[in-house]
Amino acid sequence: MNYLDWSIIILFLGTMTAIGMYFSRKNKNIHDYFLGGRSMPEWMVALSVVGASISAGTFIGAPQLAFDSNLTYLLLSVGAILGGLMAAIIFMPSLYKADTITIYGYLGKRFGQGAVTASSIVFMLGVLLMAGSRLFIAAIAVSVMLYNDILLPNLVISIVILGIITTIYTMKGGIKGLIVIDAIQSLIVIVTGIVCIYFILKAIPAPVSEIANALKNAPEGNKLLLFDTGLSLKQPYNLVGALIACTIFKFAQFGTDQEFVQRSLTCRSVAKASRSLIFSQLISLPVVLIFMIIGFLLYIFYACPGLMGTAVPSEVLNDSRQVFPQYMFNHLPSGLLGLLMVGLLSAALGSFNSAINAMTSSFVSDILIPLKNRKKKKSEQHSGGEMKQSKLMVVVMGALLTVFAVIAAFMQEAGGQTLVDFALGVMSFSYAGLLGVFLCAIFTRRGNVKTVVAALITGIIVVFAQQPFIMPLWSPWVFGQEIELAWPWWVVVGGMVSFAVCCIGKKKLSD
Numbered sequence: 001m002n003y004l005d006w007s008i009i010i011l012f013l014g015t016m017t018a019i020g021m022y023f024s025r026k027n028k029n030i031h032d033y034f035l036g037g038r039s040m041p042e043w044m045v046a047l048s049v050v051g052a053s054i055s056a057g058t059f060i061g062a063p064q065l066a067f068d069s070n071l072t073y074l075l076l077s078v079g080a081i082l083g084g085l086m087a088a089i090i091f092m093p094s095l096y097k098a099d100t101i102t103i104y105g106y107l108g109k110r111f112g113q114g115a116v117t118a119s120s121i122v123f124m125l126g127v128l129l130m131a132g133s134r135l136f137i138a139a140i141a142v143s144v145m146l147y148n149d150i151l152l153p154n155l156v157i158s159i160v161i162l163g164i165i166t167t168i169y170t171m172k173g174g175i176k177g178l179i180v181i182d183a184i185q186s187l188i189v190i191v192t193g194i195v196c197i198y199f200i201l202k203a204i205p206a207p208v209s210e211i212a213n214a215l216k217n218a219p220e221g222n223k224l225l226l227f228d229t230g231l232s233l234k235q236p237y238n239l240v241g242a243l244i245a246c247t248i249f250k251f252a253q254f255g256t257d258q259e260f261v262q263r264s265l266t267c268r269s270v271a272k273a274s275r276s277l278i279f280s281q282l283i284s285l286p287v288v289l290i291f292m293i294i295g296f297l298l299y300i301f302y303a304c305p306g307l308m309g310t311a312v313p314s315e316v317l318n319d320s321r322q323v324f325p326q327y328m329f330n331h332l333p334s335g336l337l338g339l340l341m342v343g344l345l346s347a348a349l350g351s352f353n354s355a356i357n358a359m360t361s362s363f364v365s366d367i368l369i370p371l372k373n374r375k376k377k378k379s380e381q382h383s384g385g386e387m388k389q390s391k392l393m394v395v396v397m398g399a400l401l402t403v404f405a406v407i408a409a410f411m412q413e414a415g416g417q418t419l420v421d422f423a424l425g426v427m428s429f430s431y432a433g434l435l436g437v438f439l440c441a442i443f444t445r446r447g448n449v450k451t452v453v454a455a456l457i458t459g460i461i462v463v464f465a466q467q468p469f470i471m472p473l474w475s476p477w478v479f480g481q482e483i484e485l486a487w488p489w490w491v492v493v494g495g496m497v498s499f500a501v502c503c504i505g506k507k508k509l510s511d
Contacts (some may be wrong), residue, residue, distance in 0.1 A: 005338030012342045013165060014445030016181050040176065040266040042276040044183045048263050049280035050287065051182035051189070051346070053080070058291055059189065059344050060137050063324040066295025067303070070225040074292060075242030077285040079488075082243070083250025084281040088274035091255035094442055096270040101365035107452070110441040112451035113370055119434060120366035122456045123258055124359050126430020130354030131259075133426055135159055138344065139405070144325040144381035145341065152409060159405045162345075167356060167398030178357055179263060185346030186283075192343030193290040200297040201331060215296055215303065223296060236486035245488030248435075250281075252491050253427065256434035259358035298323050326332045360399040376482070432494025433459025439495070440502035451505030455498040462494040 011450060030171075066074050098106035104123065108116035139158035140150050147154040204211060215223040228238035235241055254260050256278055265272040302317045317323060328340050408426075433456035440447045440455070466485050475483040485493070 002334050004334050005341065008335070008338030008342050009345070012345065016185075019177055019181050019184075022177070033242025033277055039268065040179055042267050042272040042279070044179055045263050045267055045273075045276040046279040046283065047183035047186045049260060049277060050283050051186040053260070053280065053284050059193075060140055060321070060324055062288055062291035063295035063298060064320050066223070066292040067299045067320050067323050069291065070221065070223045072225060072237035072242070074226060074230045074285070074289060075237050075239070076246050077281070077288045078283060079242050079246030080250040081278070081281045082247040083252075084254050086247070086251045087254035088277050088440065090251075091261075091438065092264065092274045092277065093270050095255075095261060095504065096265060096273055102258050102362050103256070104258065104362065104366050107437065107441055108366075111447055111452050112449045115437070115452040116366045116458055117370070118449075118453045119437060120185065120258075122361040122430050122433055122460070123256075123362055126257075126427060127259060127355050127359050128400060128404040129408070129426040129429060131311050131401050132406075132408040134355075134460040135162055135401065135405035136408040138162055139409070140322055144322055144329055148329070149321050150319065155409050156406050159400060159409065163398060163402030163405065167395055167402075176266075179453035186287075188346045189343050190287055190290065192346075193287070193294065195336065196328075196332075196340060197290065197293055197297065199336065200294065200327070202329050203331065204297065204300055210270060211297070211300055214300060218299070223299065227388065233489055234484050234486055236488050241486055241488050245486070245492050248495065249428070249488045249491045252431040252495060253434040256431060256438050257427075258362050259355055262358055262361060284370070294324060298327055301327065312324060355401060356394055356397045359401070360393045363393055363397070409422075423488070428463045428490040428494065429460050431459075431491045431496045432463050433457070435459075435491060435495035436500075437502050439499050444503055445507050446503040446505060448505040448507060451502045454504075458501045459494045459498040463490045464499050466490045466493060 061074070072399070095103045095106050098109060100106060100108070102120065104116045107119050135153070136159060139155050141161055142158035142206065143150050143154045143160060146158060201208075212224065228235060231240055232237045233241070236246070260277075264277045267273040267276055285417040302323065317326060325344075328337060332340060436455045436459060437447075437452050465474065468484060471484055472482045475481070
């Protein structure tokens with residue numbers, strides 16, 4: 001990278017920070033800081049949710065998955081649309097009308113304050129794993145940029161750099177600033193992806209029809225396969241996995257995850273909030289396709305040297321995790337490389353900053369304020385003191401997430417999963433229990449604080465029991481044979497068990 005590339009990156013980071021500082025002046029209380037005064041336009045919120053959804057897992061992970069596999073991963077986006085539609089219909093009206101700073105406030109009205117505290121803690125633990133994995137994935141490209149490798153020590157340094165940058169401008173602007181920033185970043189990601197496809201196609205002097213034929217007849221199998229009609233529960237992206245398990249997984253994400261729901265709750269009405277969620281997933285599908293196309297073209301470029309007149313790359317690809325970053329830094333012209341790095345940073349920072357803000361809103365609203373202000377009037381709970389505490393907690397949460405990103409780097413290295421599967425799978429630990437609790441709250445009159453806590457703990461235990469290194473140890477004793485479940489099914493199984501546990505409790509007469 002030369003001075004032009006660095007100048008583009010510095011200009012981008014400076015602009016994002018300036019936007020955050022501008023919106024910091026518009027936050028009068030924590031309701032503004034975390035909910036934007038419910039004044040955000042739905043189209044901007046939709047783009048913002050896209051930014052949180054695609055993350056670096058899409059920018060770096062989708063090309064890797066396409067390079068190693070086929071198009072079946074795209075069905076996850078179809079499941080996301082169906083799951084988003086379900087969440088908009090089932091969850092959004094209740095969560096919006098509860099008029100609480102976080103969605104877990106709704107559980108407080110239904111079960112009591114203990115349910116709010118327990119749910120927020122489980123959510124924050126899940127985000128530590130989830131956002132940590134996203135930051136780690138983004139650090140892969142930064143490590144290639146700075147050190148031309150992805151060795152663990154260099155990955156750790158890259159993670160810390162990204163963590164510091166994101167925390168600074170997240171602290172300044174609150175949710176208004178983040179939505180504006182993420183909407184801009186989503187557009188940057190889309191544009192940079194399309195531009196990159198153009199330049200890779202230029203490096204492959206063959207008609208698109210010949211490229212498609214080569215992908216269809218690849219030695220590893222048809223890479224353009226979209227519909228895997230198999231019924232195996234080990235495969236995450238076959239039809240049964242994508243249209244059932246992935247739909248339920250996304251239903252849980254868009255209905256119980258403060259990081260995603262918080263953005264929609266900034267809209268002016270429940271109808272606008274619901275539409276923003278659905279539109280975001282309709283936009284995300286072609287975005288995912290863009291980065292999968294990049295992965296397919298890089299397969300032709302790296303795995304088929306000399307095919308159809310392509311030049312043999314001068315460098316060797318040792319790890320498919322770095323296939324896209326390696327291409328960027330070795331084959332893109334100056335200026336365009338800086339633009340692509342801005343796209344990567346947009347994908348990475350857009351998901352990481354939303355995680356910081358969501359964790360902070362949950363901790364401050366659901367845990368800190370109730371502890372400190374139980375005897376205060378509601379008007380006193382939204383004072384300037386809470387604003388200062390909220391900004392301080394942004395720094396604390398940013399530091400925690402950075403630490404967990406380092407842990408995620410070691411976990412993924414040991415587990416050997418693809419980047420996408422790793423980033424998605426870790427979310428299940430919090431989603432399973434939360435899904436069961438929210439479904440109990442909305443559809444039944446059962447449950448109390450004790451069974452909410454039991455359901456949340458049960459969800460974590462059930463998901464842990466389904467891990468690939470755990471399930472073979474006990475499944476033969478229960479089913480008579482060794483069983484393995486792909487990651488989308490973890491929430492399905494864990495959510496059902498947690499729902500049953502939560503419904504065991506009777507509602508208190510005083511509720």
